[in-house]
Amino acid sequence: xxxxxxxxxxxxxxxxxxxxxxxxxxxxxxxxxxxxxxxxxxxxxxxxxxxxxxxxxxxxxxxxxxxxxxxxxxxxxxxxxxxxxxxxxxxxxxxxxxxxxxxxxxxxxxxxxxxxxxxxxxxx
Amino acid sequence: xxxxxxxxxxxxxxxxxxxxxxxxxxxxxxxxxxxxxxxxxxxxxxxxxxxxxxxxxxxxxxxxxxxxxxxxxxxxxxxxxxxxxxxxxxxxxxxxxxxxxxxxxxxxxxxxxxxxxxxxxxxxxxxxxxxxxxxxxxxxxxxxxxxxxxxxxxxxxxxxxxxxxxxxxxxxxxxxxxxxxxxxxxxxxxxxxxxxxxxxxxxxxxxxxxxxxxxxxxxxxxxxxxxxxxxxxxxxxxxxxxxxxxxxxxxxxxxxxxxxxxxxxxxxxxxxxxxxxxxxxxxxxxxxxxxxxxxxxxxxxxxxxxxxxxxxxxxxxxxxxxxxxxxxxxxxxxxxxxxxxxxxxxxxxxxxxxxxxxxxxxxxxxxxxxxxxxxxxxxxxxxxxxxxxxxxxxxxxxxxxxxxxxx
Amino acid sequence: xxxxxxxxxxxxxxxxxxxxxxxxxxxxxxxxxxxxxxxxxxxxxxxxxxxxxxxxxxxxxxxxxxxxxxxxxxxxxxxxxxxxxxxxxxxxxxxxxxxxxxxxxxxxxxxxxxxxxxxxxxxxxxxxxxxxxxxxxxxxxxxxxxxxxxxxxxxxxxxxxxxxxxxxxxxxxxxxxxxxxxxxxxxxxxxxxxxxxxxxxxxxxxxxxxxxxxxxxxxxxxxxxxxxxxxxxxxxxxxxxxxxxxxxxxxxxxxxxxxxxxxxxxxxxxxxxxxxxxxxxxxxxxxxxxxxxxxxxxxxxxxxxxxxxxxxxxxxxxxxxxxxxxxxxxxxxxxx
Numbered sequence: 001x002x003x004x005x006x007x008x009x010x011x012x013x014x015x016x017x018x019x020x021x022x023x024x025x026x027x028x029x030x031x032x033x034x035x036x037x038x039x040x041x042x043x044x045x046x047x048x049x050x051x052x053x054x055x056x057x058x059x060x061x062x063x064x065x066x067x068x069x070x071x072x073x074x075x076x077x078x079x080x081x082x083x084x085x086x087x088x089x090x091x092x093x094x095x096x097x098x099x100x101x102x103x104x105x106x107x108x109x110x111x112x113x114x115x116x117x118x119x120x121x122x123x124x
Numbered sequence: 125x126x127x128x129x130x131x132x133x134x135x136x137x138x139x140x141x142x143x144x145x146x147x148x149x150x151x152x153x154x155x156x157x158x159x160x161x162x163x164x165x166x167x168x169x170x171x172x173x174x175x176x177x178x179x180x181x182x183x184x185x186x187x188x189x190x191x192x193x194x195x196x197x198x199x200x201x202x203x204x205x206x207x208x209x210x211x212x213x214x215x216x217x218x219x220x221x222x223x224x225x226x227x228x229x230x231x232x233x234x235x236x237x238x239x240x241x242x243x244x245x246x247x248x249x250x251x252x253x254x255x256x257x258x259x260x261x262x263x264x265x266x267x268x269x270x271x272x273x274x275x276x277x278x279x280x281x282x283x284x285x286x287x288x289x290x291x292x293x294x295x296x297x298x299x300x301x302x303x304x305x306x307x308x309x310x311x312x313x314x315x316x317x318x319x320x321x322x323x324x325x326x327x328x329x330x331x332x333x334x335x336x337x338x339x340x341x342x343x344x345x346x347x348x349x350x351x352x353x354x355x356x357x358x359x360x361x362x363x364x365x366x367x368x369x370x371x372x373x374x375x376x377x378x379x380x381x382x383x384x385x386x387x388x389x390x391x392x393x394x395x396x397x398x399x400x401x402x403x404x405x406x407x408x409x410x411x412x413x414x415x416x417x418x419x420x421x422x423x424x425x426x427x428x429x430x431x432x433x434x435x436x437x438x439x440x441x442x443x444x445x446x447x448x449x450x451x452x453x454x455x456x457x458x459x460x461x462x463x464x465x466x467x468x469x470x471x472x473x474x475x476x477x478x479x480x481x482x483x484x485x486x487x488x489x490x491x492x493x494x495x496x497x498x499x500x501x502x503x504x505x506x507x508x509x510x511x512x513x514x515x516x517x518x519x520x521x522x523x524x525x526x527x528x529x530x531x
Numbered sequence: 532x533x534x535x536x537x538x539x540x541x542x543x544x545x546x547x548x549x550x551x552x553x554x555x556x557x558x559x560x561x562x563x564x565x566x567x568x569x570x571x572x573x574x575x576x577x578x579x580x581x582x583x584x585x586x587x588x589x590x591x592x593x594x595x596x597x598x599x600x601x602x603x604x605x606x607x608x609x610x611x612x613x614x615x616x617x618x619x620x621x622x623x624x625x626x627x628x629x630x631x632x633x634x635x636x637x638x639x640x641x642x643x644x645x646x647x648x649x650x651x652x653x654x655x656x657x658x659x660x661x662x663x664x665x666x667x668x669x670x671x672x673x674x675x676x677x678x679x680x681x682x683x684x685x686x687x688x689x690x691x692x693x694x695x696x697x698x699x700x701x702x703x704x705x706x707x708x709x710x711x712x713x714x715x716x717x718x719x720x721x722x723x724x725x726x727x728x729x730x731x732x733x734x735x736x737x738x739x740x741x742x743x744x745x746x747x748x749x750x751x752x753x754x755x756x757x758x759x760x761x762x763x764x765x766x767x768x769x770x771x772x773x774x775x776x777x778x779x780x781x782x783x784x785x786x787x788x789x790x791x792x793x794x795x796x797x798x799x800x801x802x803x804x805x806x807x808x809x810x811x812x813x814x815x816x817x818x819x820x821x822x823x824x825x826x827x828x829x830x831x832x833x834x835x836x837x838x839x840x841x842x843x844x845x846x847x848x849x850x851x852x853x854x855x856x857x858x859x860x861x862x863x864x865x866x867x
Contacts, residue, residue, distance in 0.1 A: 012642040013650070015536070016543040016624045020617035023547055024769060031593045031765035044601035046671040047760055051151045051164065063171070065679050068841070072686040075849075079693040082856075083649065086700035089863065097864040104857060115846070150672050157755065172837065263743060263834030269569035335744055335833045512676075513836045 067119050078107050147175050150512075154183045158261045158516045161526025165503075165519075169512055177507045177515070179500055184530035192490040196456030197223045200487070202293050204477070207494065208528035209290055210253050213239075213246040213282075214470035215528075216295040218492075221376055221466040222477040223297040227459040229431050235299040235424040236378045237415045241312065242285065242294070243377075244408040244415075248319075249278040250471035251401045258398060258520035259330050262339050267329050274322050277315050284308050297457075298426035309416060316409055316416075323405060331402065340395035344506035344518035347392055354501040358473025359404060360522055362388040363396035370469040381418075382411045394506075394514075394521040401523070430457050456485040465493075472496050472523055496528035542634075543641050547620055554775040555585035561826050568830040595764035600669065603761065607668035612766045615661030615773035622654035622780045627709045629793045629810020639793070639810045640709070647708035648696065651784055652689075655739065658777060659685045662748060662758050665770070669761035677757025680837055681748030684738060687844040688745070691735030694852035695728040698859030699788060712792035722789040727855040729789045731848050733821075736781040738844065741774065743829040747837055778825060779818060786817035 045052075085092065085100055092099075153164035162183035168176040188207055192200045204219035205212030217239055224231060256271035279289040285304050286294035294301050330336045346356065351364040361368055367388040371379040387403035389396035425432040433452055434445035459481045467476040473495030482488040499522050506518040559574065559581060566573025574581040599608055624641035631638050644650050659682050666678020699721055700706060703714045715721055722729045738745035748757045759770055786792060793814040795807035807813070835843065 009642050009644045011536070012539050012543075013621060013624060013644075015540055016547075016641055017617055017621045019540075019543050019547050020620035021613070023551070023620070024613050024616055027593070027765055027769065031595075031597055034593055035764060036594075036596050038596060039598075041601075043596075043598050046600050046602050046669070047673070047755065048151045048671070049153050049156045049164070049755070051154070065683050068683045068687060071845075072690065075690050076686070076693065079690055079697075082693075082697050083700065083706065086697050087704060087706060089701040089860070090704055094864050097860050100860065101857065104853065108853070111845070111849070148672065259833060263746065264832060265565070266569050266830045269571060273570055330833075333833065335835055338839055339833060339836055511836065511838065 064119070067114075071114060071119065074110065075107065078103075152515070153180075159519060159526075160257065160524055161529075163500075163519075163524065163526055163529065165515070167512070167515065172511050172513070174507050174510055174512060174515060177504055179503060181497065181500070181529050184526045186527075186531065188531050189490045189492060193487055196485050197227070197297050197459065197487065198452070198456055200490070201295060201297070202291075204492075205291050205293060206527065207492065207531055208470065208472070208475075208496070208525050210525050210528075211246050211250040211471040212290065212292050213243045213295070214250075214468065214475060216292065217243050217377065218466065218468040218470065218475045219477045220295045220297050221468060222464050222479045223459070225464045225466055226462060226479055226481050227297065227431060227457060229298040229426045229428065231299055231377075231426060232423045233378070233418075234303075234420065234422040237419050238285075238300060238304055238424065239295060239377050240379065240382070240415045241412050241419075242282070242292075244411045245278050245281060245312070245315075247408050247471045248405050249275045251405050252278075254401055254471075254520075254523045255326065255330070255398065258517075258523075259336070261516045261520045262336065264330070264333075264336070267326065270322070270326065270329070274319065281308065281311055281315065284311065296425065296432070298428065298431040300424040303424050309419065312412065312416060316413055319409060320406065323402075326402070331399065337395065339514075339517060340398060340521070341391075341393060343394045343514045344510060344521060345391070345393045346502050346506050350505040351392065351502060354505060355498045356473070356502045357499065358470065358495050359387075359400045360397050360499055360502065361473065362386065363400045364392035365390040370467050370474060374467060376466060376468060379411075382414050384408075384411050394517050397521040397523075458483055458485050467493070470495055472525065472528065473499055492531060494528045494531060496524040496526070497531075500524050500529060538637055539641060542637065543624065546623060546641060550620060550623060550776050550779065551772065553779060554772050555589060557775050557779070557822065558588065558771070559585050560822075561829075564823070564826045565830055568827070589768070592765055592768040597764045597766065600671070600761050602670040604668040604670065607664050608761075609766075611661050611665035611668055612762070612769040612773070613661075614664065615658055616769045616776070618654050618657035618661070619773040619776040619780065622651050623776070623783065625650050625708055626780070626783045626787055626814075627712060627793055628814050630808055631709075633808075633810040643709055644707065646706045648700070648706045648711070648788075651708070651780070652692065655777060655780060656685070656689050658773065659689075661770075661773065665762065666758035669758070671761050673754040673756070673760045674758050677748055677754045677760065680754075681741065681758060684745065684747060684837075684840060684844075685741075687841060688735045688738035688848070691731055691844060691848040691852055692739060694849065694856060695732035695735060696788060697852075697856035698725050698728050701856075701859055701863055708787050708792070712787060712794060715791040716794050716797075720789065720791050725789065725855065725859065727851060728859075729785075731852040731855065732789070733785060734848060735844075735852075736785060737825065737828070738840070740777045740781050740825075742778065742825045744832040744834045745840060746829075746834055747840060778822065782818040782821035782825075783814060785821055786814060790817050792817075 081103070082100070085096060089096060147168040147170050150167045150169055151164065152167055153159040154162040159165065164180040164183065166178045166180060167174055186206075188203050192203050195203065200219060200223070201216055204215040208215050252271040252275045256268035259267045282292060283289050285308055286292040286301070346354075346360070346364050348365045351361050351366060356364065357368070365388065367386050369386040370376070372386055384407045387400045387407065389400055429445070429448040434442070434448055438445040439449060461481055461483045463478065463480045465476050465478040467474050469475070474493060475495050476493045478489075478491040478493065479487045480489040502522060503518060506522070507515050510518070562584075563573040563575075563581065574584040577583040577587045599605060625644050625647040627640040627643070628634075629639035633639055662685065663678045663682040666674040666676075666681075669675070699711070702721065702724055703711050705711060705714070711721075741748045754760075759767060762770060793810060795809065795813040797807055799806045
């Protein structure tokens with residue numbers, strides 16, 4: 001597919017997304033017109049099981065979320081490297097397989113490192 | 125993990141390693157889908173782990189004890205079963221046993237057997253609710269409907285004898301309100317014949333499910349010592365390795381005549397608590413079967429005119445009967461001065477009514493030793509240091525009924 | 532053959548409307564099926580067999596008051612359902628539903644991308660932003676915990692998705708979904724060539740669309756309703772819509788990648804000539820299988836605990852998918 005066609009693909013996707021956006025606007029607008037609007041302080045309060053909210057949400061949470069996010073960034077980028085290789089798999093031949101196997105081993109090594117460090121255990 | 129347990133009650137920080145970590149305080153309840161009622165738990169979270177958990181009770185406080193102090197002994201039966209609405213007959217039984225001990229009533233054998241049948245049926249119904257809602261708390265929806273289907277059969281039996289499906293008020297001090305209807309025995313036998321197959325079905329649905337096992341095994345372990353320290357009783361205590369069952373330890377209502385096992389486990393985790401209750405259902409079936417076999421025609425009330433109302437037929441030709449009837453209906457009976465406590469084994473644990481009589485027709489003081497409230501104390505050893513997600517499993521596995529907690 | 536802009540616009544509009552209609556009726560089908568599995572009827576009061584129930588639900592959610600909690604970040608609060616639904620809808624566009632020109636002379640797909648597979652990945656993984664922003668914007672603890680959990684879950688299982696298709700790409704040598712379908716018509720279905728990848732992909736997809744046993748984001752038992760706690764009325768309905776559309780995309784995606792997509796079984800051609808080339812019907816049938824599976828799982832399984840879920844994803848799924856890719860590569864390179 002040439003460049004122009006590829007561009008038209010992007011255009012079509014944008015068009016499609018626009019329809020999605022329009023749908024959201026239509027439904028939200030409809031609800032805005034139809035739904036009652038009768039605000040009381042109780043309704044605007046955050047749900048905390050019927051109690052007055054005790055503390056804010058700006059508190060510390062599990063550091064593991066952060067670790068997983070980092071691991072995700074590392075591994076997902078590496079997985080992204082695989083896709084072009086997989087497409088060109090036939091052309092690269094055995095050399096490609098060996099190279100990627102090495103790459104994969106390094107990747108696995110990283111995962112095993114994280115594993116032994118206890119990151120995957122989630123709770124200490 | 126130990127430093128969690130010594131976490132300062134008021135402060136939000138705990139030393140852990142070299143860092144000061146601020147805990148996230150979360151209110152779970154009173155309006156929460158998995159606290160089995162209006163229970164509020166103030167939970168301090170350290171990441172996903174629970175650093176501190178404080179149950180706040182009383183949202184459903186109804187003042188049953190005080191109300192009962194203003195009712196005659198016979199009227200109190202109306203109130204007892206409203207506390208633990210899931211195991212109402214257990215509460216009724218505990219109350220009438222105490223009152224009967226106070227006034228020294230002689231309960232006929234038939235009445236005792238019927239009481240045992242109904243209480244054990246209710247125990248099964250209660251455990252069915254426990255298993256259904258417990259699994260529901262882990263996200264499996266279907267078992268709840270299956271267990272409630274069987275519970276429905278049991279409630280039909282209760283409706284047959286008492287006219288209602290909840291808040292039965294069928295037991296009386298000195299016996300029963302009336303004899304069971306004829307079709308009850310056959311219907312119960314039919315249920316007994318069918319139920320083991322259902323139990324098998326449940327077992328395949330949850331007891332062998334890998335996800336269920338991983339959610340419960342090793343979760344919320346309460347050691348034997350902790351259980352005893354925190355006053356845990358009932359199936360949860362037996363799951364922690366103390367085979368204490370008041371039906372065996374201090375038999376009442378003729379439980380000593382029945383042949384049954386007390387399921388127990390040593391693990392003390394949520395899985396053990398589930399399985400002990402699961403096995404108890406089969407034992408209850410055995411008891412019911414034996415009681416049905418023993419059932420013979422006879423009176424279901426203490427013939428003592430000071431306790432039980434005279435039969436309707438006597439009222440027409442006996443002046444004495446009319447007088448007793450009048451006295452009982454207007455003021456009730458007067459037990460001698462004294463105090464009693466009879467522990468019973470409810471579906472949740474040790475249940476007993478502590479009654480003080482000042483010689484009047486109403487109890488001077490009623491104090492109920494409700495199992496749910498006291499078992500709830502064990503939530504702390506079960507939860508602290510564990511995961512937030514396990515808290516739900518732990519609450520479910522301790523099986524509190526909030527009506528029973530708050531009285 | 533490329534359709535004109537106007538035609539594409541109309542097709543996209545039609546697809547969106549069909550997806551929304553399918554969403555509405557999926558909720559009904561799910562409730563009815565769950566009812567069946569649970570010895571009860573499910574909704575059967577509104578219209579015959581409860582067929583008007585989704586319409587009643589839609590009217591109800593539009594008529595409900597839209598509450599924006601005062602502590603919320605208003606703009607992000609509004610943006611979150613927006614992101615969720617828009618990307619959920621647009622992911623479907625690259626999935627072919629029949630042979631070229633079979634839809635009244637037009638192509639039964641919105642766009643035929645050379646990187647169609649990556650596009651679907653990209654669009655579905657944008658959903659994590661909707662979930663995360665929803666929880667963050669609500670400024671409620673349950674929401675925040677719920678959204679943290681779901682974003683961590685969704686990104687983790689996304690890697691499972693990515694790794695699972697590696698072997699498949701090696702075999703077919705293309706990222707174009709239409710060509711992947713065509714490949715399967717010439718050779719074997721890819722489920723036969725890549726059974727392990729199929730299983731890991733299916734599991735990852737279930738986790739990706741947050742269904743039981745991986746439905747922790749909505750684990751109402753611990754964190755009430757997760758990231759949806761503070762959402763009500765139409766905004767909540769939009770999230771539900773996004774979830775179901777994601778489910779359908781997932782089902783269509785698996786069917787396309789592993790089960791031959793829009794093509795039916797060849798042997799049926801002997802009975803009705805050309806039946807395997809009929810557009811839409813086979814894709815919908817295959818999707819229905821997976822949708823049923825999702826509902827069936829929901830009726831059967833409890834949910835995993837959070838750490839178990841992460842461990843399962845990273846240790847088992849990730850490793851298994853990687854192994855499958857390595858074995859596939861080795862077999863192609865050294866044996867064939």
